[in-house]
Amino acid sequence: MPSGEYDPDAVEPRWQRRWVDEETYAYPDDDPVDPNTVFSIDTPPPTVSGSLHMGHLYGFTLQDFVARFERMNGGATFFPFGYDDNGIASERLTEDELDIRHQDFERREFQAKCREVCAQYEEQFTENVQSLGVSVDWDHTYQTIEPRVQRVSQLSFVDLYDQGREYREKAPAIWCPECETAISQVETEDDEQASHFNDIAFPVAGGDDEFVISTTRPELLPACVAVFVHPEDDGNQHLVGESAEVPLFGHEVPIIADERVDMETGSGIVMCCTFGDQNDIEWYQVHDLDLRVAIDESGHMTEVAEAYEGLHSSEAGEAIVEDLDEAGALLDRRDITHTVNVHERCGTSVEFLVTEQWYIEMLDKTDEYLQIGREMEWSPEKMFSRYEHWVEGLQWDWLISRQRSSGIPFPVWYCEDCDEVVVADKADLPVDPLSDDPPVDACPACGHDAFEPEDDVLDTWATSSLTPLINAGWDWDEEAGEFTMEHPELYQFNLRPQGHDIISFWLFHTLVKCYEHTGEVPFEETMINGHVLDENRQKMSKSVGNVVEPQTVLEEFPVDATRYWAAGTAVGDDFPFKEKDLRAGEKLIRKLWNASKLVESLAPEPYPDEPADEDLRELDRWLLAELDSEVERLTELFEDRAFSKARDELRGFFWNTFCDDYLEIAKQREDDAAAYTLRTAHRRFLKLFAPLLAHVTEELWHDMYADAATQAADAADGAGDSVHLVDWPEPLGIDADRDAGAAATAVVGTLRKYKSENQLPLNAELDAVEVYADVRGFEDDVTGVMHVADLTVHPDEDAPVETVVTGIDLDYATVGPKYGDQVGDIEAALAQEEYEIDGDELHVAGVTLVGDEFAVEEERQYQGDGELLEADDVVVIVRHEA
């Protein structure tokens, strides 16, 4: 039984260990699971690149609210865990950790080091996640780089290739010169950087004419292939058709008119290079310009840069500016800050290089992808618009090849002679073409017998966008010649939670892949969470130094308090870290603990049988009936993922209605009906709180109910193991006079207020109280809790008071539409007290209001002994001889 103070430092880790050791949240693998009741969650695996942050804590906790609620409210729940250790993030982690460069190692060697470093981080990460008490099934975990998952990824590649949805093309692609790989648009982000605007004089070829070009990237001068003027730029129109001579390098380039020129920037004349930005790429394609590649794959200058060959592009930029200045071609140089596209992983400015890469075709099916997004239920609904805008704004197919050492290889070889693509057999996967042989001896196209392995690897999303298929055990059945699932009942997944920042790539890519493989939308519902901000609503960032570490928080507060905090904002909204909310959580945990102690002492074992209906007092029925409504409301709120409302609703009901109203009164009683009601309500409270306050409810459940539930074979809840495995409460269907209950609590409330205002202790004796309201059946409850010596109830009688009309209240909802702009006149007349009450009618400003259209505002005056108290519809007269 609960005693003393609650000690979360001891209790929480104990339950976390037991939940893992006893596999409390295991998915029932071996038994057939009913696909109609199973609840499956597919979580995006966190990138293995560091430790747990508040975003993780928040995200995992939200997922856990759903998992715990659905597990109690429905059937089997599948809540797996994955690690995304296949990608650039993990490679860079390894490089940083071991202070090495992947280029210095043989591929397999470096991969081994990655696995080693990630393993340490994963172990630590697992421990951290387990210390949050989330109800993950730790027997169902995966790593995106493990062989099973490699097979799924390569199967996906082969299937999409077979469907004709993948192609290989040599074209401009976004390139990170630091990581030396192609990357996709979603891996770039904007960064404000200091730079210079350089005004450079360009002579017109074969004349004395000259014009000015402003550029932030002088190192691209050798890559200049054209100069553009806006067709409406009248002042510079005469240049169009001429040629310009590029300073220092001397090559001549055409001057062309094109409306993509931004006339507002610099001189309004712009140079087009190979390639400065995406505009350059468009111009290159539209105007069929030359390629002059001045920067190589490592960010150094090529032979096109002549004297500057071999310099890093940034060094070359400085050198070229100096030389321009010396040559008199540098007219001006100004400091500016501008936004540049950088690789999100390393912060390096990206380049655009023409390289041969693999793509997944997407642009032809954006309408379909929009439609499958629409078929999902979005929590909150408004987040769909982000998806919608992303899909509508798609401009590139999905670039999936990466020039990295680590990762999942393309299962592809090329004929050395004719470049024919040879794809691995599905049965052989996973393969590494660097060490494995192609499935054919001779090229199917030309018969040549030597092959070149593809040494690129798949991008990280190529794998992590398959998590629903990984979790469901998707595979190729060679004998049947079809794709199968080990757990078809899991797919489509019921829920996909994630942050709002990854809708446009992770979620989108997952939808596309899974849809193309199965023809089915992978998720029934997606839940989008916001970002955790600091106490001042600022984004947490290392450079600002406002980062709150989960470890620090957990040292000071119980996990359940962080769960209380995490439930505090509407799903989808960004919300600040608030220590106050954690303290409020602690208070609630303590209140629940203390109230449980009182329940235990008021209704000790043996657990009372359900009394005959007529033995329940009015007050008991009232509480249980109110609790029925609470159960219904709460179930709905959890189903709507409205955790914040559920939290506040339940907290309010438990604290105010149960503790302040019912418990205070029940203290006076020692009957079986009270004991039964206390126990019944308390059990239900533990269950209702269980998804939110996972630890304290489990501890109390075991202290007070688990043993009894285990022993009693016919226990209604079925399970004794864990409160998290019992059934979610259903309404009991208790009938009660709700109005009488409300009146009785109003009477108690008004007497409390009377004592408070008269500075009396709450247990002070009141000599006589007369109640003018129907609170029959509650008399003993009122006298007991308020210590009333003599209580008289007048259920039907009017109070012996005189009433004075003090005004008229209009019911605007009916009067407004009916009388329209006459309302102003009516109000004016009422204010002047120019009206007449005639029975049920009110004559005012030339109109007659009837029935509910108005209410007479009255002040009650009492001349007799004692004091008149009013609350809602009850009138109470109290006499107290001090």
Place this chain on the structure above:
RNA sequence: GGGUUGGUAGUCUAGUCCGGUUAUGACACCUCCUUGACAUGGAGGAGGCCGGCAGUUCAAAUCUGCCCCAACCCA
């Protein structure tokens, strides 16, 4: 530059879709009270031009337009 979302007491927030005259709750603050668990508790109180300006309407936190601020997404 385009779009999305938000702006409500000192702080955080409900209400906004579907307009109705007393705007919800918590924290902090003030007053009082040791009730058979909890003073880390209880009973009260004070605190708001609902971002700004205009419009629609008998009536606007709520609808419309413009503007300001913040975050995010896309350029």
